Amino acid sequence: MSKAAFLQSTNTPFQILPSPKWDLTSPDELLVRVHAVAITPVDKALQYTPFVPVTYPAVLGQDVAGEVVAVGDNTTSRFKIGDRVIGHCMGIVTNRPQDGAFQEHVVLQGNLVSKIPDGMGYERAVVIPLGLSTAAAGFYQEGFMGLRLPGKVGDGGEVVFIWGGSSSVGCNAIQLAVAAGYEVVTTASVKNAEYLRGLGAKKVLDRRSESVREDILAALEGKKLAGTLDCIGDEASWGVCLDVAGRHGDGSKLVVTTLPGFPDPAPEGLTIKHMFATTIKDNEVSKAMYEDFLPKALEEGTFVPAPEPDVVGKGLESIQGAVDLYREGTPSAKKLVVLI
Numbered sequence: 001m002s003k004a005a006f007l008q009s010t011n012t013p014f015q016i017l018p019s020p021k022w023d024l025t026s027p028d029e030l031l032v033r034v035h036a037v038a039i040t041p042v043d044k045a046l047q048y049t050p051f052v053p054v055t056y057p058a059v060l061g062q063d064v065a066g067e068v069v070a071v072g073d074n075t076t077s078r079f080k081i082g083d084r085v086i087g088h089c090m091g092i093v094t095n096r097p098q099d100g101a102f103q104e105h106v107v108l109q110g111n112l113v114s115k116i117p118d119g120m121g122y123e124r125a126v127v128i129p130l131g132l133s134t135a136a137a138g139f140y141q142e143g144f145m146g147l148r149l150p151g152k153v154g155d156g157g158e159v160v161f162i163w164g165g166s167s168s169v170g171c172n173a174i175q176l177a178v179a180a181g182y183e184v185v186t187t188a189s190v191k192n193a194e195y196l197r198g199l200g201a202k203k204v205l206d207r208r209s210e211s212v213r214e215d216i217l218a219a220l221e222g223k224k225l226a227g228t229l230d231c232i233g234d235e236a237s238w239g240v241c242l243d244v245a246g247r248h249g250d251g252s253k254l255v256v257t258t259l260p261g262f263p264d265p266a267p268e269g270l271t272i273k274h275m276f277a278t279t280i281k282d283n284e285v286s287k288a289m290y291e292d293f294l295p296k297a298l299e300e301g302t303f304v305p306a307p308e309p310d311v312v313g314k315g316l317e318s319i320q321g322a323v324d325l326y327r328e329g330t331p332s333a334k335k336l337v338v339l340i
Contacts, residue, residue: 004103006057022098031070036122037101038063039336044326061101065126075110087113088129111286114294127335131168138256138275145227153181159223164231166192166333171306185219192333233259309337
């Protein structure tokens, strides 16, 4: 037997209860012994104000790192028992308890799993999956930005604008864009500027400045705007991003955002679209990220886990306290982690 943090109904605390050591039901799956999970605002929302249907008892959680303990027939070319991996859990869409991160053993789709280097701690690597999948959904899926994949460098002079670079999605998006030869202009608080420059951002503008719109436009002057990514998803960020996209004469008129609820319709000539991380599970983007790009990039150090992990507990009993920390606000340039 194993253990899991079960949610019995909306707005109730997690209960640590026995759970099966799940069997694989598809040749495309892996079973992983969990060593670390990262907590996200999505987990807080699903516990207290779910925005998608949840089947109870439920096991939440999307970011996981651990050791492979069983492999499906179709995953043996990439994985073996004992491999150290990270994965993006799909419980939010499958509504199966075996697919949620907050437990000792989890079932993962092989196309959403990457090996990690031997010297990389689980607590460090686990910050990647949801942020990476979300950025990739907005950058590469059909009908979104249509950016080049990492390694496919263009002619130069193209810039990606990212509002909220110190968020989990922003930290991953910066690195993906830079890996494809785009220049990145982003916003953050002054205290995080140097960190984002270390991830590859060319210019980091003070998001609290009264002149931030004009500062962004000045940074984009003479560049081809390849796309605008909003990583915050509120009325203020939508307004700035739409204004920047609209006033940048010959660039992309598409704004991609992490949250729904934006103005509809968008101002004339502009489009704003919500990206959802789990949608990459059914298309070629998952393979491009988790199989073709990430394992090698992590091994070579050309892509680093970001934002920084903030370990706030150990054991499934610490999950509730970690989730509730997000009720006090979302940290910048950090992601909450619990060791299992």
